[in-house]
Amino acid sequence: MKRKKILFFIYTMGKGGAARTLLNVMNNLDRNKFEPMLVTLNHDGEYEQYVNEDVQFIKLEAKRLRSGILPLAKIIRKEKVDIVFSTIPNYNMVAILAKMLSFTRAKVVVREADHVGGSLLGNLKCLVYGRFYNRTDQVISLSEGVKQNLVEKYKLKPNAIEVVYNPLDIENIKQQIEIGELSKEVAPIFNQNEKVIVTAGRLVKQKDHDTLIKAFAETNEQVKSQLVILGEGPLEEELKSLAQKLNVEDRVHFIGFQDNPYIFFHEADLFVLTSIHEGFSHVIAEALASGTPVVSTNCKSGPSEVLANGEYGDLCPVGDPKSISEAMTETLTLPPEALQMRVSKGEERAQFFNANKIVSRYGQVILNTFKK
Incomplete structure (x- = not known):
């Protein structure tokens, strides 16, 4: 079978779960079946350095999404692309329009990664996205919850959507833990005789820090601890003020985006996520793979699927500090044997999302578009 040329489109290979997912899919696709290429706008991204050498990488001259439609259409035509793959609504719209303007028979596969909508404006946007998604060859949802949202708010037919979870590159995670080293500035936080709690994510309202x-x-107040927050965002100063108001400013550490978050997860005693909504919550799966217990909000719609309704980690109500604190305290005070059992179960669960298996599923779903 002739290899299919698949073009992955994203704004930038920057700090985010979407870029990390595309990276895992591109790097692990079966090269006997696919010839991957990556197209971004003219921005530098932290994950570019991890793109495999055999992936053709093109940066458009454009810096804005709407300015990238025609250049992307030209590449689709010039490179004789078989499949255009994109993720996140705004990027998906550009990919769909570019394919249409390329006047080629390239297939379009779009991936929806979050549980969006809710407000009047948000729901109207979903309807518009849905109109365009209906013109694609395949819609991929990264969780059952997101699929349900696509049916309810985008008005897509259930049989037009395939659920494929995020691929987790466990081998790379283990390698990064092995070679990783905490900086001299951060190491003392982990070397005190206290528990360390870690979280990772953009400092934005959605993550509810x-x-x-x-x-x-x-x-x-129950267990002397340190809180390490990985990530950047517009709410940093506001969050620092809150920590000061609660008299824990010397125990809450904002250390920004980290190329290797896994060493932080591995060295910590607990990973906590307090998001208001998620599509899948890749970072929870990464924490489990790093050998770290997890406490998360039971937000729509990813955490409960990753943690199998609480079997592999605690799920708490959204926006409820008391219940989250109780779950954190309980986990931090587990007896050694119970703690080790929980860590082992978490690592076992992470294998369910192993990149080799999940990317194979991506490949099959994409190839099936040629049978329709």
Whole structure:
């Protein structure tokens, strides 16, 4: 069978779960079946350095999404692309329009990664996206919850959507833990005779770090701890003020984006996620693979699927510092044997999302578009 040329389109290979997912899919696709190429706008991204050498990488001259439609259409035509793959609504719209303007028979596969909508404006946007998604050859949802949202708010037919979970590159995670080293500035946080709690994500409203810091302040009264926050975003100063107001500013550490978050997960005693909504929550699966217990909000719609309704980690109500604090305290005070059992179960669960298996599923779903 002739290899299919698949073009992955994204704004930038920057700090985010979408870029990390595309990276895992591109790098692990079966080269006997696919010839992957990557197209981004003219921006530098932290994950570019991890793209395999055999992936053709093109940066458009454009820096804005709408300016990238025609250049992307030209590449689709010039490179004789068989499949255009994109993720996130705005990028998906560009990919769909570019394919249409390429006047080729390339297949379009779009991936929806979050549980969006809710407000009047948000629901209207979903309807518009749905109109365009209906013009694609395949819609991929990264969780059952997101699929349900696509049916309800995008008005897509259930049989037009395939659920494929995020691929987890466990081998790379283990390698990064092995070669990773905490910096001299950060190492002392982990070397005290106290528990360390870690989280990772953009400092934005969706991740609800407010609730996390409030829960941490309560937990710290029971178990002396340190909170390490990985990520950047517009709410950093506001969150620092909250930590100061709660008298834990010397125990809450904002250390920004990290190329290797896995060494932080591995060295910590607990990973906590307090998001208001998620599509899948890749970072929870990464924490499990790093050998770290997890406490998460039971937000729509990913955490409960990753943690199998609480079998592999605690699920708490959204925006409830008290219940999150109680779960954190309980986990941090587990007897050694119970803790090891929980870690082992988490690592076992992470294998369910192993990149080799999940990317194979991606490949099959994409190839099936040629049978329709």
